[in-house]
Amino acid sequence: MLAAGLWRTHADPIQLENVILNLSVNARDAMPNGGKLIIETANAHVDDAFADEYQIPAGQYVLLAVTDTGSDMTPEVIAQAFDPFFTTKAVGAGTGLGLSQVFGFVRQSGGHVKLYSEIDFGTSVKVYLPRFYGEAAPAAPKRLPTAALRGQANEVILVVEDEERVRNYSIEALRELGYTVVSAPSGAQALRLIDDGGDFNLLFTDVVMPEMTGRKLAELAVARRPKLKVLFTTGYTRNAAVHNAALEYGTNFLPKPFGIDQLAAKVRSVLDSELPAP
Numbered sequence: 001m002l003a004a005g006l007w008r009t010h011a012d013p014i015q016l017e018n019v020i021l022n023l024s025v026n027a028r029d030a031m032p033n034g035g036k037l038i039i040e041t042a043n044a045h046v047d048d049a050f051a052d053e054y055q056i057p058a059g060q061y062v063l064l065a066v067t068d069t070g071s072d073m074t075p076e077v078i079a080q081a082f083d084p085f086f087t088t089k090a091v092g093a094g095t096g097l098g099l100s101q102v103f104g105f106v107r108q109s110g111g112h113v114k115l116y117s118e119i120d121f122g123t124s125v126k127v128y129l130p131r132f133y134g135e136a137a138p139a140a141p142k143r144l145p146t147a148a149l150r151g152q153a154n155e156v157i158l159v160v161e162d163e164e165r166v167r168n169y170s171i172e173a174l175r176e177l178g179y180t181v182v183s184a185p186s187g188a189q190a191l192r193l194i195d196d197g198g199d200f201n202l203l204f205t206d207v208v209m210p211e212m213t214g215r216k217l218a219e220l221a222v223a224r225r226p227k228l229k230v231l232f233t234t235g236y237t238r239n240a241a242v243h244n245a246a247l248e249y250g251t252n253f254l255p256k257p258f259g260i261d262q263l264a265a266k267v268r269s270v271l272d273s274e275l276p277a278p
């Protein structure tokens with residue numbers, strides 16, 4: 001329920017939607033036998049003690065809370081829940097990236113996220129986003145990057161990502177930016193699209209995927225289409241990815257989680273760049 005007289009906050013609407021989706025899916029998974037999912041909002045005052053503890057400025061925040069009546073989280077799980085790739089779900093069921101993406105987005109927006117879980121009561125995830133005092137943008141509900149950072153329908157991007165939610169997010173964001181988007185959930189299926197005659201301007205691929213890594217895919221794809229440009233993404237930091245030899249130094253790289261602005265700027269710069277000499 002949206003609180004009456006709710007303050008406004010300034011955040012990327014697509015990413016915020018992704019936060020609500022992530023938290024709702026977690027709540028659903030915690031209630032295999034059914035239960036209640038409550039999404040609510042409120043104006044919140046963060047006092048000095050709370051501000052100190054969570055390292056955000058004291059002041060006024062907009063609170064978004066997603067609560068379920070499902071299984072609770074143990075203190076051990078709470079302690080690791082925001083770590084990328086931490087999951088208690090079966091292999092293939094969860095990537096462990098949901099809460100780490102939520103955390104990244106909320107911190108980047110100047111806010112804080114807190115988990116509360118009680119035995120036999122379920123879990124409440126509280127997201128605090130700073131109150132925005134500026135003028136509302138009148139007839140522009142969705143803030144898109146400037147025209148210079150957008151794409152055109154004749155620029156075709158192949159998105160390869162094994163996690164469905166992340167893939168759908170990228171597809172939707174790139175389409176909103178004006179690009180034509182084709183997607184595949186694995187390297188093998190991406191190569192099939194290319195072998196079937198698909199002609200793409202950019203390959204935008206996850207690095208860490210089962211069976212074929214993004215790096216191997218890029219190598220095989222570029223062998224077939226020497227003019228294809230490549231942009232990698234991963235939840236690992238750039239250093240970790242380079243260290244793990246997943247990427248070579250100097251490769252085009254966009255760290256996860258990314259907002260539409262970062263995606264727009266990176267994709268545009270890669271598409272506009274000169275191809276390295278063969």
Ligand SMILES: Nc1ncnc2c1ncn2[C@@H]1O[C@H](COP(=O)(O)OP(=O)(O)OP(=O)(O)O)[C@@H](O)[C@H]1O
Pocket residue numbers: 022026027030068070071072073077081082086087088089093094095096097098099100123
């Ligand atoms: N609402 C919840 N109730 C109980 N446990 C939860 C809840 N939300 C998260 N968790 C625990 O935290 C872990 C990490 O959550 P996170 O969203 O990061 O990953 P995931 O849901 O396992 O995978 P993904 O979101 O990538 O599909 C979960 O595996 C689960 O153990």
Ligand SMILES: [Mg+2]
Pocket residue numbers: 022025026094097098099
């Ligand atoms: Mg999740």
